[in-house]
Amino acid sequence: MRYLLPVLFLVVACGPEPETAKIPATGPVAETKVPVPQVEEPVRGDEQRFESVTVYYRHPLVEGLLPRTKRIYRHPDMAKQIMQLIDHLSIAPTDGYGLSLWPANAYVREIYLLEENLVVIDLDEGFLRDVKVGAAHEQLMVYSLVNSVLSSFSSIEKVHLLIMGEVRETFLGHIDIEYPLTQNMAYTVIPDELANERLLEEDLEEGRVTQQANKNREDLN
Numbered sequence: 001m002r003y004l005l006p007v008l009f010l011v012v013a014c015g016p017e018p019e020t021a022k023i024p025a026t027g028p029v030a031e032t033k034v035p036v037p038q039v040e041e042p043v044r045g046d047e048q049r050f051e052s053v054t055v056y057y058r059h060p061l062v063e064g065l066l067p068r069t070k071r072i073y074r075h076p077d078m079a080k081q082i083m084q085l086i087d088h089l090s091i092a093p094t095d096g097y098g099l100s101l102w103p104a105n106a107y108v109r110e111i112y113l114l115e116e117n118l119v120v121i122d123l124d125e126g127f128l129r130d131v132k133v134g135a136a137h138e139q140l141m142v143y144s145l146v147n148s149v150l151s152s153f154s155s156i157e158k159v160h161l162l163i164m165g166e167v168r169e170t171f172l173g174h175i176d177i178e179y180p181l182t183q184n185m186a187y188t189v190i191p192d193e194l195a196n197e198r199l200l201e202e203d204l205e206e207g208r209v210t211q212q213a214n215k216n217r218e219d220l221n
Helices: 004-014 078-089 135-152 197-206 208-220
Strands: 050-058 065-073 108-114 118-123 158-163
Touching (some): 050 078
Parallel strands (some): 118 158
16 A cells, blocks of 8 residues: 555646646737726716707708707817717707707717817718708708807817718718818807897797698608
8 A cells, every 4th residue: 555655646646737827938828808888887977967069950940950059068078079079960959949960870980189170080881871952951960069169168279071981072962071170150149140030039939830841850860
């Protein structure tokens, strides 16, 4: 028995290594891709949680853009704030005083802030394939985005729209987006400039604006 014990010890010591101990000395390491959430938690303060922005919608009664004041969460990353602003473009005001020009499935791939007071907004092509509009509607659609960003963030002076990371000549076949765009208020309708603002307010109270907005929304579809 005293002879068997050293032999047994020798067999165990010289036996094959466990599989877990076989680690290759060289070779590529597989990269694990962790999904990145699209929406980050905003910075939450006490009374300073929100910031006011200007969002341009289509006017429900006349052809043009109507500015409305909306709120977004404050965030140290301006790109995240711009993303929230763009989300508002596809959500029409509940009172009917303004129509969304952007579809509900609008998707922004990425936002880049450059040093030359320029923001680059990279749009996904998937939702744009389903948007069939004429030149006038396309113009309002583009400048609702451009004017909203430039009116809400004073440090930004130009907006360059990309599609799938590429520079395109036109947005949907009519409006040139090959170069950065600046603010264009020629399409904006200010309520004070309307010929009969009081009648417009009465229409809004009685729901006629909402009815007209619904009709215009059907025309858009």
